[in-house]
Amino acid sequence: MKPRVSGNLFPAPALYEMEVEKYSFKKKSRIKEFVGEKFIAANALTALVVILLIFIFIFKETIPILTSPEVKKEASISRMTFKQEFYPKRDPKWSWQPNSDVPKYSLLPLFLGTLKAALVAMLFAVPLGVGAAIYSSEFAPRRLREIIKPVIELLAGIPSVVLGFFALIVLATWLQNSFGLTYRLNALNAGIALGITVVPVIFTVAEDAMTAIPRSLRQAAIALGANPWQVTFTMVLPAALPGIAAGIVLGFGRAIGETMIVLMASGNAAIVSGSLTDSIRTFSATIAAEMAEVVFGSPHYNVLFFIGTLLFIFTFIINLGGDYILLRMRERIQGKTK
Amino acid sequence: MKNLLISALLILSASAAFAGNITIKGSDTMVRLGQRWAEEYMKIHKDVTLQVSGGGSGTGIAALINGGTDICQASRDMKLQEYANAESKGIKIHKVAVALDGIAVFVNEANPIKELSLEQLRGIYTGSITNWKEVGGPSHIIIVYGRENSSGTYAYFKEYVLKNEDYADATQTLPGTAAVVNAVGQDKFGIGYGGLAWSKGVKALAVKKDEKTPGVEPSMETVINATYPISRELYWFFNGAPSGELKDFLNWALSADGQKIAEETDYVPLPKEKAESSTIK
Numbered sequence: 001m002k003p004r005v006s007g008n009l010f011p012a013p014a015l016y017e018m019e020v021e022k023y024s025f026k027k028k029s030r031i032k033e034f035v036g037e038k039f040i041a042a043n044a045l046t047a048l049v050v051i052l053l054i055f056i057f058i059f060k061e062t063i064p065i066l067t068s069p070e071v072k073k074e075a076s077i078s079r080m081t082f083k084q085e086f087y088p089k090r091d092p093k094w095s096w097q098p099n100s101d102v103p104k105y106s107l108l109p110l111f112l113g114t115l116k117a118a119l120v121a122m123l124f125a126v127p128l129g130v131g132a133a134i135y136s137s138e139f140a141p142r143r144l145r146e147i148i149k150p151v152i153e154l155l156a157g158i159p160s161v162v163l164g165f166f167a168l169i170v171l172a173t174w175l176q177n178s179f180g181l182t183y184r185l186n187a188l189n190a191g192i193a194l195g196i197t198v199v200p201v202i203f204t205v206a207e208d209a210m211t212a213i214p215r216s217l218r219q220a221a222i223a224l225g226a227n228p229w230q231v232t233f234t235m236v237l238p239a240a241l242p243g244i245a246a247g248i249v250l251g252f253g254r255a256i257g258e259t260m261i262v263l264m265a266s267g268n269a270a271i272v273s274g275s276l277t278d279s280i281r282t283f284s285a286t287i288a289a290e291m292a293e294v295v296f297g298s299p300h301y302n303v304l305f306f307i308g309t310l311l312f313i314f315t316f317i318i319n320l321g322g323d324y325i326l327l328r329m330r331e332r333i334q335g336k337t338k
Numbered sequence: 339m340k341n342l343l344i345s346a347l348l349i350l351s352a353s354a355a356f357a358g359n360i361t362i363k364g365s366d367t368m369v370r371l372g373q374r375w376a377e378e379y380m381k382i383h384k385d386v387t388l389q390v391s392g393g394g395s396g397t398g399i400a401a402l403i404n405g406g407t408d409i410c411q412a413s414r415d416m417k418l419q420e421y422a423n424a425e426s427k428g429i430k431i432h433k434v435a436v437a438l439d440g441i442a443v444f445v446n447e448a449n450p451i452k453e454l455s456l457e458q459l460r461g462i463y464t465g466s467i468t469n470w471k472e473v474g475g476p477s478h479i480i481i482v483y484g485r486e487n488s489s490g491t492y493a494y495f496k497e498y499v500l501k502n503e504d505y506a507d508a509t510q511t512l513p514g515t516a517a518v519v520n521a522v523g524q525d526k527f528g529i530g531y532g533g534l535a536w537s538k539g540v541k542a543l544a545v546k547k548d549e550k551t552p553g554v555e556p557s558m559e560t561v562i563n564a565t566y567p568i569s570r571e572l573y574w575f576f577n578g579a580p581s582g583e584l585k586d587f588l589n590w591a592l593s594a595d596g597q598k599i600a601e602e603t604d605y606v607p608l609p610k611e612k613a614e615s616s617t618i619k
Binding site: 183185 | 393394396419481488492505507508509510512513517524
């Protein structure tokens, strides 16, 4: 079942419908305009088509999970979700061991691992990112602001493999020595490194949201006798909240999809546990580590593509949601909707 | 359409192969050996270019079957499924053992344990033994490090030490023996396994076949005379019997010069008779 890529989920906003008036009546320039317009439209369409094709290709390889009986014996949707009794007379459990006499494809440990890493990343990045955005847009002197903004956005340029390496060698040892953790490579370690990549995402969007609040709002508050602290926390922050929420949502999408950091720094152990100081195995790290050797066309191959489809859908919905919130916020500020 | 593309790529890569360019892919355990051999060989034969990369034995075998490499390095034999895949693509696999290796079991240098039996190793790695005090060490959870399931070392360890049982779910999987050694070196209560050639910075345990025989430390001698219980052959796989530059390279690696370089790189050279019988005349 192919999901609808566009359509009635979010109604096309008026912002994007513009009437193009053709002023020129000379035939030659009309043809040039026509060709130019269609060429630009084709470029835009290509991006859309590429996304669609990627999704179709990935989804095509997961179809045997839904249709083929041999694959369903090992890896049907219910086998991947619920506890399975893999060996007779042993307790049913969740386990991810694809290379085994009895292949095991439980997705729950991987799902929990992905969520734990993203959770730690958000707990680390949201206070830092939003706090930095508030300081930069409300309280910092102009010259300091012009330094802070590009520097934090530089954080976004650090390659994730470098951060993963840093977490593996330096951060893990420091965390283990400071907090006496049992496991050196765990969700906390990977989550903090993930948080470093998420901070610039949250900062950029939140800061733009706050500077977009019209000056008149702040001036009205001051006129009523508010001090700068009150202006920020009672006027500007509530007005910018949708934008900050959008930043958080986009950051979450980034944290879920990030691969290299969790591959290197999380220990890659597929266990079901609630503790944040245990090792985790995420969806993205599983694909990265196992795709290279998997036998083409086997159930393992289909399951890996299934995980890829899940990731694609999660991040697509998350990013769509974040962009939609931003759009509505922009319209509200411009006075186009309530 | 896909088949057309693949055959076009195969033809291109095949033609590239015989242009003095040899690609070697596969085992991370053997990647250092392959690189040293490549360096030395290129010094003698300046017209040949050798490219060596890792990725795991499984990756190399898949590449050999798909035509992406000339030589596949593997620290394990190919599985039946992989032989069948090759057959179905019309590839006749030529297997040559080019060196020996012992899988050492590493613990941190601060760990007082000096030897373990195969039974205890199996218990630790399948999760039935979870605390160091059960094997005579301090009272602390055993932090178990292993390799990803694309690794030949993973597969060999599973078959011979774990007797095909599953690894414990809590085993932390790392990419490459160097990562395992690094992790165990920094973790006082860790245990890991990997090729003998990588044991710098950690302590390699003596392994007992069972409770009665004495523990044997992994070293060149104990691997060659087969007293160390976890030793294995390291293979090169070819698509058909090698000829031309591939044959020259193989014969050179099996010769006394090649095997001496293996020994210098901390791998274990083949016994002379075996090397000579594998050389292609």
